Amino acid sequence: MEMLSGAEMVVRTLEDLGVDRLFGYPGGAVLDIYDALKDSRKIHHILVRHEQSAAHAADGYARTTGKVGCCLVTSGPGATNTITGIATAYMDSVPMVIITGQVATFLIGQDAFQEVDMVGISRPIVKHSYICKKAEDIPVFIRKAFHIASTGRPGPVVVDIPKDCQNPKMKFPYEPQPLSEISMRSYNPTRFGHKGQIRRSLNLLAEARKPVVHIGGGVIASPGACARLTEFARKYRLPVTSTLMGLGAFPGSDPQFLGMVGMHGTYAANTAMHESDLIIALGARFSDRSTNNVAKYCPNARIVHVDIDPSSIAKRIKVDIPIVADIGTVLDQMNDTIKEMNLAIDNSRLDAWWTEIEAMKTRHPVSCAGDGTPGLLHPAKVIEDIYRVTDGKAIVVTDVGQHQMFTALYYKFDEPRKFLSSGGLGTMGYGFPAAIGAKIASPDSEVVCITGDGSFQMNLQELATCLQYGLPVKIVILNNVSLGMVKQWQMMFYNGRQTETFMDAAPDFVKLAECYGQVGLRVSRPEELDDVLKQSLAIKDKTVVIDVCVDPDSRVYPMQIGGGSMGDMRINREEEERV
Template sequence: MTEKQIITGKNLMLRALKEKGVRYIFGYTGGAIMPIFDEMDKLGDFHFIMSRHEQGAAFMAQGVSRGSLSTDKPQIGVCMATSGPGAMNLTTGIADAHMDSIPIIAITGQVTTGVIATDAFQESDVIGVMMPICKQTYMLLAAEDVEVTVHEAFYVATTGRGGPIVIDIPKDVQNQSVSETYRFDAKTFRPSLPGFFYHPTPEREPLRRAIELINRSVRPVLFCGHGVITSNAGKLLQQFAEKVNIPIAFTLHGLSALPVDHPLSLGMMGMHGTVEANRAIMAADLLISFGMRFDDRVTGRLSEYARNADVIHVEIDPSEIDKNVACSVAINADVYRTLHVMLGDPMLTYKPRKRWFEKIDSFRQVMADDLRREIECGVGDDGRLLMKSIVHQLSVLTEGKDLIVPDVGMHQMMAARFYNYQTENSWFASGGAGTMGASLPMAIGIKLARPDERVWSISGDGGFQMNIQELGTIMEQQIDIKIVILNNGHLGMVRQWQTLFFDGRYAGTPMQSPKFGLIAEAYDIPYRKIEKLDEVTPALQQAIDHHGPILLEFVCDASEIILPMIPSDGGFGEMIVSRPGQEKTATRKSKGGKS
């Protein structure tokens, strides 16, 4: 083999990533990953974006994957880190992607093969740590394995239920040359994965039984989960709902699959869902679930959930079927293909369901006046701003068309409930893991995936400070993100629990924040602090008109809470719809249960 023919593991790694259409690589270099970084710099085939912390890189990769789902050219986010602490700092972002079924590829450097398992400098058991929190892990021990592994990793990450893949590559393997007999053809590659089964097309018999249940139901409810978005099935779900005339409730991740103000929309369901969604679920005789996993924030107390309803569950991952909620009909298939087949079935019938919709309208009125008054008032008892009013005003100014990236906490629930989502796949939240600090770095990836759309990163004062250093990435890359801090001086969601269930003992929730204006100035980002109601609209409009990143800090009422609320481990019949001192439950035992 002549010198010109020599190809190394690092060359093969980057060649495979290029063949898979990777444009952006997020990460942080270090000793064990330096060979790949050096080669990447020589080639110039990728746009490398240096995060200020490896966790940020994992969330940026998530942003690319999530943001590009609805585009003509979906991309898979890629992040890189060195061994030891670098790899371990990716852990939270990878676990978050795993919980929310987001495909990303994480490539970690490792100490050389000769010193693995000797407690070498910056060695960590990446495979042992990552195996439970991702879809697949690989450790590469020969350069010949690099290309085939990368191509297989992309296939596994994106086929069926998505998820993160970790590839751990020792430093000497990065520099290792392949043999003269090495051959790999990406065009003819087909993964050989014994035990990996994928069922995209629904079977006829469960479809027939599902349609029979739908046709005879009197009080049905459709569930729209994250699987509707990941399979790009939002428009089909809307057509299906209109064809059978069935109302739709959304999981947290199902928001923005179709316009949230659609006449059939019940809004978000679950712990902080709308009264109409939760009461409709209690009263339903049929629940039709598309692409969701019936997690505890949706179901409340499982022993009481859907006791008088049949359940149709359409889900790509067979392990989720019958896991939490027993179903009457299980359809293990892709949501898009299932809806496509069902829409073409001549047996599917339309029903007016007049009494059912009248009942739902009565549910909708329970909190409507109180919420309207709060939003119109805009301030709490102490004269400070209300988050729900700020989010509502943002929705009005943007006509519900912008991309919203919340952090985790009370402001997240406010953004879920009070923004009128009109753009498909425009809501990007950390759901299953509930990771504070996710918003700012994830918004970077989303903006890169959707550069022509306006992106808002909305955080509380707590979550914002968890990855505040990514302002450096925004500054360096000049990424046009509108950053909003809803600052109530507390960890707001925990404070709400303390208000309702811990006799108002605010242990560990008050928070003193730095002068965010000085921090913004240090990163050369324009800043504005808003304390008065008449400043809200001009400040939001300023951010809309400004080209480039801008930071708005709104001083909010610490006592504001998000209702309704189903207590943790509580049932839907214990849903709280009013503040302490007023009537506490929407459905008391004497009135409640199934309607």
């Protein structure tokens, strides 16, 4: 049998698990692993410029591919710097394995140099974590980490490896083992839905006059579920609404798609939810941003909730039929059950409902008309133009703030894994490093990072990473010289008292890009936008930073009225100001 050191086992186990991209940053406690990595022909390491970006890039890689994203960092500050990235992945159920160095086992607990209790610090934001106290544990724990991260409700797993366990002089027998052979008595996610519950939910569907299929990120996480969902919804003519995380699971340009729900959801989606008599929620967790006041939530609706995580069910909203299962599997089961039951689902019963929905769509379509300052470029227009010039086919990565909501509202995602955004944690600074991960995962795709001047400055050091690896991502900064979303709240709810949201000290982003050896472009006037975007898309070998000067006075609408129901919204600026 092959004899390997702990450090070599880290590399070999990752190779045997099919890892080909590793995002990381070296340091004292992982020197042996980096030494072993130098001989690997299968793993390409991407050296980021801050450990937070290693985590976000691995996250972007994972969201793009559906595979486990992996990063490697040193102990202490290296490990703590990944925390925001881990929490981001945890909130959005992204499969990730984070390998952190640790001080030698005999130093643990002694406040050694660069020592931090990583397993302890990360505990509330990981699906699970391991600390390898013996070198022999390394392959087993890494495999289990990948198994846990990628199955059930996906999530990040930390593997903490003390320096003495990596010792290159101590060799141990190594045997590969495929993930399929891993079994854990304490971990066995449910796949199939309860047949009785499925029958009951289908009976409800057949009777429902105003059904809505409400989808979340779980649909994207479930292999093959998006295609099955699309087929199911079309077959039974069901209107589909989505959470931020579910965008792309059902084609955004399909007439049956009503848009995103929630705080900044579309009028049609929020109103249809409010008026519905049946909600079939698939892989959506009814987060506070998507429900408004739970006490007033969709008063006439019965709710079928399918989720692989039982704790997501009945956490915030009482449901009528809970189904704990994998979404794709349940959709198959539903199709089979409809045949078994000989259930007649008459699509014409939805005629009146569709008439109502069409009226909702035309009454208040998603529009920025009447918002902002005449003559200045509205951010929504930029998104519409990006959608047009990329043919709706780009992988779009956002940061957090107004630009994120504008993207969710105005870019129609027809495919899953094309919209990457920090939904649950709302991490500013996520976009650019995640876009790097996406570009590495899918080099042939156009990757556009839509960001703001605030968010971009949280991780702009990664321009150096782009320079080192030649990563031609497009970064569109919707520059309003302020923290737009915070300002919007200050304008609306704090009597216009703006505090610390004005950022009139931004660098010249064009020159900044140039000094990192990349291309910088600027859009100063609305009429320049289209040409500049097209010019940027023609550049295939460099990162392009596009500084777009947008109207600082624009606001995201619709916006739900806090404490109200799903249907209580401010539709647009005019109506807001009239009130």
